[in-house]
Amino acid sequence: xxxxxxxxxxxxxxxxxxxxxxxxxxxxxxxxxxxxxxxxxxxxxxxxxxxxxxxxxxxxxxxxxxxxxxxxxxxxxxxxxxxxxxxxxxxxxxxxxxxxxxxxxxxxxxxxxxxxxxxxxxxxxxxxxxxxxxxxxxxxxxxxxxxx
Amino acid sequence: xxxxxxxxxxxxxxxxxxxxxxxxxxxxxxxxxxxxxxxxxxxxxxxxxxxxxxxxxxxxxxxxxxxxxxxxxxxxxxxxxxxxxxxxxxxxxxxxxxxxxxxxxxxxxxxxxxxxxxxxxxxxxxxxxxxxxxxxxxxxxxxxxxxxxxxxxxxxxxxxxxxxxxxxxxxxxxxxxxxxxxxxxxxxxxxxxxxxxxxxxxxxxxxxxxxxxxxxxxxxxxxxxxxxxxxxxxxxxxxxxxxxxxxxxxxxxxxxxxxxxxxxxxxxxxxxxxxxxxxxxxxxxxxxxxxxxxxxxxxxxxxxxxxxxxxxxxxxxxxxxxxxxxxxxxxxxxxxxxxxxxxxxxxxxxxxxxxxxxxxxxxxxxxxxxxxxxxxxxxxxxxxxxxxxxxxxxxxxxxxxxxxxxxxxxxxxxxxxxxxxxxxxxxxxxxxxxxxxxxxxxxxxxxxxxxxxxxxxxxxxxxxxxxxxxxxxxxxxxxxxxxxxxxxxxxxxxxxxxxxxxxxxxxxxxxxxxxxxxxxxxxxxxxxxxxxxxxxxxxxxxxxxxxxxxxxxxxxxxxxxxxxxxxxxxxxxxxxxxxxxxxxxxxxxxxxxxxxxxxxxxxxxxxxxxxxxxxxxxxxxxxxxxxxxxxxxxxxxxxxxxxxxxxxxxxxxxxxxxxxxxxxxxxxxxxxxxxxxxxxxxxxxxxxxxxxxxxxxxxxxxxxxxxxxxxxxxxxxxxxxxxxxxxxxxxxxxxxxxxxxxxxxxxxxxxxxxxxxx
Numbered sequence: 035x036x037x038x039x040x041x042x043x044x045x046x047x048x049x050x051x052x053x054x055x056x057x058x059x060x061x062x063x064x065x066x067x068x069x070x071x072x073x074x075x076x077x078x079x080x081x082x083x084x085x086x087x088x089x090x091x092x093x094x095x096x097x098x099x100x101x102x103x104x105x106x107x108x109x110x111x112x113x114x115x116x117x118x119x120x121x122x123x124x125x126x127x128x129x130x131x132x133x134x135x136x137x138x139x140x141x142x143x144x145x146x147x148x149x150x151x152x153x154x155x156x157x158x159x160x161x162x163x164x165x166x167x168x169x170x171x172x173x174x175x176x177x178x179x180x181x182x
Numbered sequence: 183x184x185x186x187x188x189x190x191x192x193x194x195x196x197x198x199x200x201x202x203x204x205x206x207x208x209x210x211x212x213x214x215x216x217x218x219x220x221x222x223x224x225x226x227x228x229x230x231x232x233x234x235x236x237x238x239x240x241x242x243x244x245x246x247x248x249x250x251x252x253x254x255x256x257x258x259x260x261x262x263x264x265x266x267x268x269x270x271x272x273x274x275x276x277x278x279x280x281x282x283x284x285x286x287x288x289x290x291x292x293x294x295x296x297x298x299x300x301x302x303x304x305x306x307x308x309x310x311x312x313x314x315x316x317x318x319x320x321x322x323x324x325x326x327x328x329x330x331x332x333x334x335x336x337x338x339x340x341x342x343x344x345x346x347x348x349x350x351x352x353x354x355x356x357x358x359x360x361x362x363x364x365x366x367x368x369x370x371x372x373x374x375x376x377x378x379x380x381x382x383x384x385x386x387x388x389x390x391x392x393x394x395x396x397x398x399x400x401x402x403x404x405x406x407x408x409x410x411x412x413x414x415x416x417x418x419x420x421x422x423x424x425x426x427x428x429x430x431x432x433x434x435x436x437x438x439x440x441x442x443x444x445x446x447x448x449x450x451x452x453x454x455x456x457x458x459x460x461x462x463x464x465x466x467x468x469x470x471x472x473x474x475x476x477x478x479x480x481x482x483x484x485x486x487x488x489x490x491x492x493x494x495x496x497x498x499x500x501x502x503x504x505x506x507x508x509x510x511x512x513x514x515x516x517x518x519x520x521x522x523x524x525x526x527x528x529x530x531x532x533x534x535x536x537x538x539x540x541x542x543x544x545x546x547x548x549x550x551x552x553x554x555x556x557x558x559x560x561x562x563x564x565x566x567x568x569x570x571x572x573x574x575x576x577x578x579x580x581x582x583x584x585x586x587x588x589x590x591x592x593x594x595x596x597x598x599x600x601x602x603x604x605x606x607x608x609x610x611x612x613x614x615x616x617x618x619x620x621x622x623x624x625x626x627x628x629x630x631x632x633x634x635x636x637x638x639x640x641x642x643x644x645x646x647x648x649x650x651x652x653x654x655x656x657x658x659x660x661x662x663x664x665x666x667x668x669x670x671x672x673x674x675x676x677x678x679x680x681x682x683x684x685x686x687x688x689x690x691x692x693x694x695x696x697x698x699x700x701x702x703x704x705x706x707x708x709x710x711x712x713x714x715x716x717x718x719x720x721x722x723x724x725x726x727x728x729x730x731x732x733x734x735x736x737x738x739x740x741x742x743x744x745x746x747x748x749x750x751x752x753x754x755x756x757x758x759x760x761x762x763x764x765x766x767x768x769x770x771x772x773x774x775x776x777x778x779x780x781x782x783x784x785x786x787x788x789x790x791x792x793x794x795x796x797x798x799x800x801x802x803x804x805x806x807x808x809x810x811x812x813x814x815x816x817x818x819x820x821x822x823x824x825x826x827x828x829x830x831x832x833x834x835x836x837x838x839x840x841x842x843x844x845x846x847x848x849x850x851x852x853x854x855x856x857x858x859x860x861x862x863x864x865x866x867x868x869x870x871x872x873x874x875x876x877x878x879x880x881x882x883x884x885x886x887x888x889x890x891x892x893x894x895x896x897x898x899x900x901x902x903x904x905x906x907x908x909x910x911x912x913x914x915x916x917x918x919x920x921x922x923x924x925x926x927x928x929x930x931x932x933x934x935x936x937x938x939x940x
Contacts (some may be wrong), residue, residue, distance in 0.1 A: 060820075065895040068816040070903060076824040083828060087835040103926065106919045113912050128908040132894055144895070150904050150911075157915035161922040166832050168929035173836055 039088070046088040050097065053081035060154050062148075071151035075158025082163045091170040094163075102164030109156025116149035198263045198613070199845060200276045204283055211248050214898055220245060220641060223293070239293035239357055242326035242641025246492060247290040249638070250413045251501050255283050257617035261507055262405035263715035264613035265514065275403070282308035286414050290421055295344045295354045298422075302386070304338065305415050306333040312410065313402040325401040327400040328704065332395040336385025343378035346371055355423065363429020372916055373435060379426070380439055387419030387473050390447040397454070404510030407462065417495060420476045424491055424646040427480050440481025445576045447474025452583035456682070457689045461509045461519040461591065465502065466586045468545075471580055472498045475560070478573065482563055490559040492639050497544060497556040501548060504541040505591050508534055511618075512595065512611040521590060528596040530607040533615040535596040540622035542592025546585035546675060547668060552625040557581060578671060585675025586682060594679075595764035697836055728849055735857050742864055746871075749861025753879035757870040771812040778805030792837055800830040809878035817899045 057077035066068030086093060086094030117128035125131075130147045214222070225237035259279065268273040276687070285304035287683060292298035307330075314326025337733045344354075350369050383389075388396040396416065400407060423440065429560070430436040448653045451471030472494075479491045511534045512527065513519045528535040544553035558780050560581075602885035609615065678685065722733070746754070766772060782801030789795050803826035883896050883905065895901040903911050 047198075064897060064900045065904075066897055068897065069901040070817075070897070073817075073821050073824055076828055080831065082826040083832050083835075084284065087831065098828050103922060106922060110912075110916050110919050113908075113915060116909070117912075118801065128895070129910070130905050130908070132731060143894075147893070147895070147904050150908060154904070154911060154915055157918055161826075161915075161918040164922045165925060165929070168932075169832070169836055172929060172932040173385070 042088050046085055050085045051163070054078055057081065057155075057159075061151060064151060065147065068104060071154030075155045075162070078155070079162045079166065080161040082159070083166050086167060086170050087131050091167045091174060094170075098160075098163060100160070102160045105160030106157050106164065107160070109153045109158070109160055111153070113150050113153030113155060116146045119146055125180055137148055150164060196263070197276050198260065199271065200280065201256045201259040201263070202637035203280060204252045206257065207283075207287070208249065208252035208256060211245065211252060211914075214247060215638070225293075228294075228297070234296055234354070235294050236297060236798065237293040237355070238291040238297075238713055240291050241645040242638065242643070243421070243424065243492065243645035244290045246496060246638060246642040247417070248287055250417075250496070251283055251286050251290070254413045254503050254621065255279075258405050258503075259622060260613050261405070261408070261510075261617040263406055264611045265510060266403065271315075275312070278308050278311045278315075278482065279406075279409070282312065282410070282414075286418070289418055290827065293356050295348060295356055295359070296924065298352070298356065299337070299341055302418065303334070303337050305418060306330060306337055306386075309333070309399075309410050309415050312406045315403055315406065316401070319401070322401040324397075325398045329395045329399045331708075332385050332392055332704070339378045339385075339904065340382025343375050343382055345377035346378065350696070351376065360426060360429045363426070366429075367433065372433075372773045375434055376430065376433070376439075380443075383419030383423050384443065384477075385419070387416050387423075387477070388447075388470050389443050389474065389477055390450050391700040393447060393451065393470045397463050398701075400460075400462045400466050401465040404462070404506060404513065404828035407466070408503045408506035408510070412506055413499035415478075416469065416473055417499070420473065420480070420491075420495065423477065424479050424488070427488070427646055427649055431483055432641040437481050437483060439571065440477050442481075444474045444476070444478030445480055445573050446582040448478060450474070452580045453689065454455050455583060455587055456678070456685050459520050459522060459686070461512065461521055461524075461595070462506070464521070464587055464590065465505055465509060467672075468584055469498075469502060471583065472502070475577065475580060478577070479560065479563060484563065485557070485647035485649045486642075487563040489639070489643040490556070490563040492642040493559050494556040496639065497552045500621055501541040501553060501588075504537050504622040504625075505588075507614070507618035507621075508525045508538040508591065508677055509542070511614055514610060514614070515607045520699060521595060524595045524815065525598045525764055526596070527607070531596070531609045533609055533619065537594075537615065537618035537622050538596060539591040540626060541618065542588035544625045545588035545591075545620070547581060547671060549668065554668065557671070561668075574661060578674070582678055585672060586678035587676065588681060594682075607663045695839070721909075732854060732857055735861055739857070739860055743870070748868070754867055755869060757874050758866055761866070761870055761873065768812060772809060775805050775809035775812060775865065778802075778808060779803075787851070789859075791793065793834065796830060796833055796837065800826055802830075 047095035057074040060069035060077060061071055063067075064074065082094050082098065085097055095101070102109060116130070119131055120127060120129035123131070128150075130145055130150070132143065132145045132147075134143055183306050196428060197715065200252060221239060221241040223239050228234050228236040262272070262275065262279070266275060269275070282305060285301045285308055289298055289301035292301055309328050312329040313329050316322045326422065334888035346358055347366075348354045350366050351362045353359060353362070381392075385392040385395075391724055396411060397410060402410070427436075448471045451467045451469070451474055455464050455467035458467060476494060476498075477492060479487045479494065482490075509519060511531065512524060516524060516527075517603050518524065543552040545750070546554045547557035560577065564577065720739075779802050782798045782803075782805055785801065786795055789798060803822060807819045807822035807826065810816075810822055885902060888902045888906075889898045891896055893901045893905040895905070
């Protein structure tokens with residue numbers, strides 16, 4: 035980015051991680067309070083977009099856990115898979131199951147719903163980040179050739 | 183294509199084996215005819231839920247068609263394997279030819295009318311592909327399009343006729359409709375059904391005024407013309423008309439239409455044949471003329487006409503296909519089909535000349551040929567029917583013209599001295615000589631061995647004229663009248679042949695014949711279509727997004743206004759006012775959010791800077807989110823905030839560097855403001871209408887009650903998304919993923935796009 039924006043650059047890196055943490059938190063609390071995979075994915079997308087605006091599309095892409103397309107595909111795959119265990123108990127596909135894992139001090143609630151919501155999160159984050167990064171890349175390519 | 187390139191006999195024999203398919207069909211048919219008495223029937227469930235059956239019924243008439251389809255089909259493929267030996271894409275032609283054969287066989291075997299219709303349309307479609315085989319040629323494309331448009335429009339009319347007839351007869355079975363036909367006479371829908379049927383059959387069989395596509399279709403490769411335009415597709419309309427003749431031939435409408443249009447087509451085709459110099463087009467026009475004769479014969483009321491139809495149909499296919507082959511051979515050997523540049527070819531191409539002579543004999547209706555039998559039957563059918571005198575004169579002229587055409591194709595081109603040294607002209611390879619010779623010989627053999635032809639033709643004639651009691655077809659020479667009629671026809675034909683060039687010059691000068699009629703109308707209609715398409719494209723598809731949006735909104739508004747006017751908008755104003763009547767709890771918060779929205783909208787209205795516009799739209803979004811928050815939809819508010827933020831941030835980073843002028847220009851701002859205002863009022867009115875309806879809370883209550891016990895979640899919105907309606911969500915995220923898959927190549931191209939010169 036040229037000219038450099040010092041304040042943005044200094045703030046962007048911690049902001050990225052804070053926003054991602056917020057996105058995860060929104061995803062996890064979503065079943066009982068406002069939130070969920072879709073909103074969490076959008077927050078994560080905002081984090082990626084902000085990072086890309088400051089450091090460029092390529093850098094933001096490297097910060098993603100996977101490439102945008104694989105990330106979105108993984109999300110859809112997770113959602114697809116989350117419906118399968120129901121078939122084992124002869125319930126309709128996508129009937130969600132709940133487990134309780136006792137850890138001694140507290141019970142950890144696990145469910146296929148969480149898997150599904152994580153899939154939505156990944157699909158939204160990956161697919162929209164794919165759009166944003168590709169658009170930004172085209173702008174950067176134009177800017178690299180000089181001012182119009 | 184040079185003559186040397188196709189002449190090499192060693193050129194691949196590939197695709198010759200394809201001829202085995204129709205040959206197997208032909209042998210199977212003959213074997214079946216010898217072993218099992220007609221008719222053959224069969225029926226299998228096809229679409230049981232709609233009561234549609236795959237039912238076939240093969241009687242003598244269908245068997246006659248099947249014999250032509252498979253027999254000539256096999257020889258056409260033999261011919262094409264040599265004719266197109268150097269055509270790289272010929273595999274496609276053979277594939278479509280086989281598909282066409284199957285469709286054609288299905289059309290003549292079908293008893294269920296919808297099955298017949300499907301096959302009928304399939305023949306149109308495959309013939310489009312066949313006529314347009316040389317699709318890199320502009321004229322071939324135009325011809326194929328013309329044939330398709332004409333026959334498909336007719337196909338639609340036929341479908342309407344089928345639906346009407348089936349509704350009247352309470353059955354989709356062709357047999358049932360023929361049986362019940364006479365009882366339908368009093369139905370007021372019958373005339374409409376018959377007119378639609380005429381349109382369908384006349385377009386397919388090139389009757390006036392739909393005849394023009396057939397000469398146009400001569401852009402097809404010669405084997406295709408020989409097959410489609412002599413023996414198969416053009417006879418399909420004749421087939422259906424003849425089939426239905428027993429049901430309706432007592433009707434004046436039926437008789438008069440067929441007789442009138444048949445005669446007109448026959449004469450028209452004969453006159454146009456005299457105006458042509460291209461051998462293939464001459465043959466095409468003579469086919470139009472022959473099809474007119476067939477239609478005319480169906481229109482005759484007496485059963486003898488049925489015999490004449492069956493015989494002439496057969497005879498015509500057996501002489502016209504060889505003549506098309508001959509035209510193809512000449513075209514291949516000399517590079518031209520214009521008859522002025524062709525003479526004395528008998529020395530260079532003796533076998534082709536022999537085939538032309540044999541076929542020409544039959545076409546001219548000379549004694550000792552099958553064509554003579556057909557012409558004889560036609561004369562006696564007309565004599566029995568006591569038709570109007572002008573019909574007799576017309577057929578006399580038509581037959582004479584056919585004789586003249588036969589003379590041109592068989593004598594003029596091959597006789598006389600060569601126009602120039604013929605050293606480079608060679609006889610065609612055996613695969614292009616055998617088919618015309620064989621078919622023409624079959625035509626002759628039926629004359630000498632009547633036992634072979636009689637049973638099939640009588641059986642065929644009985645199918646379309648049940649009251650027929652003649653036992654033998656080929657028993658001419660019994661009436662002097664027939665001989666005399668044949669002699670008169672022949673003499674006139676010879677005169678026409680001798681005066682061909684002079685007649686041609688005279689007819690050629692009558693230019694209004696070119697501008698008359700439906701061909702010119704078709705051209706104009708097609709031209710107008712292109713003009714209208716270009717005009718509406720300029721009007722609607724201009725590529726300015728703001729204008730697209732404006733037009734869409736105006737359209738939605740007009741629809742909504744129309745619907746509300748139609749359903750009675752009484753009390754709308756009161757209802758809208760009632761929305762504001764009660765001051766809600768914490769109403770000032772709502773008001774603050776609304777003020778935010780209004781401020782954003784006003785800023786959008788008065789700002790010209792794109793960045794400011796973006797911020798203004800963001801403000802509207804934030805205002806909506808705040809409103810959601812205060813009205814008890816925190817989830818929605820949350821989503822709206824996030825979406826709006828992400829959108830503004832991304833768009834703001836894209837906008838300044840996208841090469842767009844930063845300031846918006848040329849937009850009709852007053853109109854936009856008006857549309858926006860109307861949209862706002864319209865939404866308000868919609869809400870008012872909605873609130874006036876009794877609210878059904880069944881689903882809302884159920885989801886609210888079931889959320890925790892069934893899905894262990896207190897956030898009902900999220901529970902619906904991930905659990906109750908999880909399948910929908912799965913579909914949606916898959917769509918998001920696939921849209922990215924589709925968009926990435928486009929966006930990638932955007933990044934690589936070279937900057938347009940300023």
